[in-house]
Amino acid sequence: MVPNLVLRTLALAALAAAALPASAAPSLGPGAFAGIWQSPWPPDQLRRPGDPAPPVEVGPPPLKPQYLQAWRDAQKAAADAVARGAPPVTDNVRCIPGGFPGMMSPVFPLEVLVTPKQINITNEANAQTRRIYMNEKQIAVDDAEPVFFGHSVGRWVGDMLVVDTIGMKPNVRMRGVPHSPNMQVDEKIRLTSSDAMEDQITITDPEYLTEPWTFTFHYRRMLGYKLGEFVCENNREFADPKTGGQRLDLGR
Numbered sequence: 001m002v003p004n005l006v007l008r009t010l011a012l013a014a015l016a017a018a019a020l021p022a023s024a025a026p027s028l029g030p031g032a033f034a035g036i037w038q039s040p041w042p043p044d045q046l047r048r049p050g051d052p053a054p055p056v057e058v059g060p061p062p063l064k065p066q067y068l069q070a071w072r073d074a075q076k077a078a079a080d081a082v083a084r085g086a087p088p089v090t091d092n093v094r095c096i097p098g099g100f101p102g103m104m105s106p107v108f109p110l111e112v113l114v115t116p117k118q119i120n121i122t123n124e125a126n127a128q129t130r131r132i133y134m135n136e137k138q139i140a141v142d143d144a145e146p147v148f149f150g151h152s153v154g155r156w157v158g159d160m161l162v163v164d165t166i167g168m169k170p171n172v173r174m175r176g177v178p179h180s181p182n183m184q185v186d187e188k189i190r191l192t193s194s195d196a197m198e199d200q201i202t203i204t205d206p207e208y209l210t211e212p213w214t215f216t217f218h219y220r221r222m223l224g225y226k227l228g229e230f231v232c233e234n235n236r237e238f239a240d241p242k243t244g245g246q247r248l249d250l251g252r
Contacts, residue, residue: 029159030114030156030161033112033114033119033161034114035111036110036112036222036225036226036227037109037110037197037222038109038219039107039218040196057215058174061174061175061209062210063208063209063210067208071178074176078176095126095233099148099149099168100148100168101174102172103125103149104187104199104217105217106217106219107125109123110122110124110219116134117133117135118134119134122227124227124230126231126232127230128148129149130149130152131149132152132153132154133152134153134156135154138151138166139167141166141167141181141182145167146167146169146170147167147168148172150165150166150168150185151165151166159190160188160189160190161188161189162188163187163189164184164186165184165185165186165187166182166185167181168183174203177208178208179203179205179208180207184204184205185202186202187201187202195220196220197218198219199217199219200214200215201214201216202214
């Protein structure tokens with residue numbers, strides 16, 4: 001991560017840590033979801049000695065045995081490469097967005113815009129935007145052109161936003177987990193207070209998973225913050241043609 005992004009990340013985390021305490025009861029209604037949201041837990045750099053570590057929000061994937069070892073080997077190889085000081089080339093290095101559902105991870109702020117027919121969620125990182133079309137019938141999987149953020153339809157069930165998403169590109173992977181064209185992602189997004197929100201995500205893919213993979217992202221409302229522009233331009237990182245590792249061109 002380039003220096004200015006590191007500084008921005010620290011500033012954002014400080015804003016989140018200094019947010020007002022959550023109200024005792026949710027402010028109900030679709031409009032209450034609108035706003036800027038980020039993780040309620042500051043990054044390692046801002047936690048004081050003795051502060052509890054944030055909970056693990058995403059557990060290991062329930063991959064079938066024939067895929068699980070390959071996934072574990074890839075995770076270990078990437079961790080070993082980082083430890084050696086030679087991080088692997090990722091889509092982030094290539095200026096390719098992470099896509100859905102990974103973009104819902106609140107590492108950077110998310111902006112939620114609510115209208116009666118459509119809800120947009122934008123992650124500040126690379127300006128990734130997904131569009132949830134309300135009260136529409138989901139298209140057939142065979143008609144869903146693979147895209148970064150999928151094809152999402154949603155509906156309100158009481159005060160909960162229920163979303164169904166299909167049609168992610170093969171290279172859009174949550175934590176590096178492979179998936180089939182038939183993968184479906186279901187979300188239950190709700191306010192737990194007027195200033196706290198959670199997104200329970202369930203990935204169903206019988207071709208690769210032994211059972212649905214469920215995890216929950218948590219968010220804290222950010223007051224007084226406007227989403228910044230984040231464009232991956234003039235990228236100086238590249239794949240070394242000899243080693244395949246990540247390199248930085250200091251001459252550009």
